[in-house]
Amino acid sequence: xxxxxxxxxxxxxxxxxxxxxxxxxxxxxxxxxxxxxxxxxxxxxxxxxxxxxxxxxxxxxxxxxxxxxxxxxxxxxxxxxxxxxxxxxxxxxxxxxxxxxxxxxxxxxxxxxxxxxxxxxxxxxxxxxxxxxxxxxxxxxxxxxxxxxxxxxxxxxxxxxxxxxxxxxxxxxxxxxxxxxxxxxxxxxxxxxxxxxxxxxxxxxxxxxxxxxxxxxxxxxxxxxxxxxxxxxxxxxxxxxxxxxxxxxxxxxxxxxxxxxxxxxxxxxxxxxxxxxxxxxxxxxxxxxxxxxxxxxxxxxxxxxxxxxxxxxxxxxxxxxxxxxxxxxxxxxxxxxxxxxxxxxxxxxxxxxxxxxxxxxxxxxx
Numbered sequence: 230x231x232x233x234x235x236x237x238x239x240x241x242x243x244x245x246x247x248x249x250x251x252x253x254x255x256x257x258x259x260x261x262x263x264x265x266x267x268x269x270x271x272x273x274x275x276x277x278x279x280x281x282x283x284x285x286x287x288x289x290x291x292x293x294x295x296x297x298x299x300x301x302x303x304x305x306x307x308x309x310x311x312x313x314x315x316x317x318x319x320x321x322x323x324x325x326x327x328x329x330x331x332x333x334x335x336x337x338x339x340x341x342x343x344x345x346x347x348x349x350x351x352x353x354x355x356x357x358x359x360x361x362x363x364x365x366x367x368x369x370x371x372x373x374x375x376x377x378x379x380x381x382x383x384x385x386x387x388x389x390x391x392x393x394x395x396x397x398x399x400x401x402x403x404x405x406x407x408x409x410x411x412x413x414x415x416x417x418x419x420x421x422x423x424x425x426x427x428x429x430x431x432x433x434x435x436x437x438x439x440x441x442x443x444x445x446x447x448x449x450x451x452x453x454x455x456x457x458x459x460x461x462x463x464x465x466x467x468x469x470x471x472x473x474x475x476x477x478x479x480x481x482x483x484x485x486x487x488x489x490x491x492x493x494x495x496x497x498x499x500x501x502x503x504x505x506x507x508x509x510x511x512x513x514x515x516x517x518x519x520x521x522x523x524x525x526x527x528x529x530x531x532x533x534x535x536x537x538x539x540x541x542x543x544x545x546x547x548x549x550x551x552x553x554x555x556x557x558x559x560x561x562x563x564x565x566x567x568x569x570x571x572x573x574x575x576x577x578x579x580x581x582x583x584x585x586x587x588x589x590x591x592x593x594x595x
Contacts, residue, residue, distance in 0.1 A: 523553025
């Protein structure tokens with residue numbers, strides 16, 4: 230048994246980088262659209278009912294990884310089905326480099342192009358232009374473009390489309406919504422080591438790990454670790470300990486983590502969200518014109534350009550800005566590529582996302 234295992238390990242060691250990447254390609258997140266959690270894959274029903282599958286998320290409402298939430302969450306909130314949430318509002322956000330954690334298998338330029346162009350043929354020409362695929366000729370380029378493509382198609386466009394709808398929601402009372410944008414450029418360590426434990430320890434509050442406590446969890450649910458009344462840190466508290474050796478985050482990023490933990494704690498204690506922009510008030514401040522994506526107010530945790538932008542620069546401060554004022558909104562991932570603004574506006578069309586999710590040439594073979 231041991232000899233067989235050693236032989237398999239030896240075979241893996243003799244494989245080239247390209248061979249290993251190709252073997253792992255079926256696991257790419259781009260091949261598994263998030264909508265499958267709610268609707269199942271084409272011609273296949275969901276493995277479990279949506280309510281059962283999403284119960285831990287719906288328990289605290291419509292904020293989670295991407296926008297993987299019940300399509301009728303507003304009705305659920307009105308009917309009192311969401312524990313302490315929905316009526317209070319929602320918080321929606323994203324990291325600028327959301328896709329960077331999924332690029333390990335796409336570092337070869339040719340593999341990257343092959344995987345991206347497995348999408349629906351109707352999207353090919355536009356995707357080539359948006360990401361300047363013709364000039365991706367190095368591992369650095371491939372990593373940056375893969376991060377942008379995965380982030381845009383699976384995270385950023387979904388999240389911003391939801392916030393955009395909320396900002397233009399004519400219903401009364403409006404949905405109370407806050408939006409944040411986190412800027413982080415994960416270093417090479419993220420792609421070469423298993424950093425999941427460190428990510429959860431330091432950055433859970435910046436994505437989804439800690440948000441439930443702000444929206445009704447009381448610690449009795451089986452998927453929580455401690456009661457909400459002991460969660461959080463005091464506003465302005467410094468990190469309790471220096472980061473461990475090998476932590477793939479910089480000091481200013483950990484400071485942002487502490488600040489956001491303080492915000493969650495203040496919300497739980499009934500002190501409200503301090504200095505936090507509210508999306509739902511947008512239509513009440515002027516004529517009944519549609520609020521554009523660029524007009525969305527966000528709590529920006531750093532204002533720097535997208536990964537891959539050679540001229541990227543920006544503040545690391547926490548600030549309230551309009552989305553269109555953030556440096557990354559105008560950045561490009563390749564010299565000939567479209568800006569983030571242009572990419573998100575294209576991906577925000579529902580028919581584009583539908584074709585990308587369900588129109589892939591190889592999808593029905595999975």
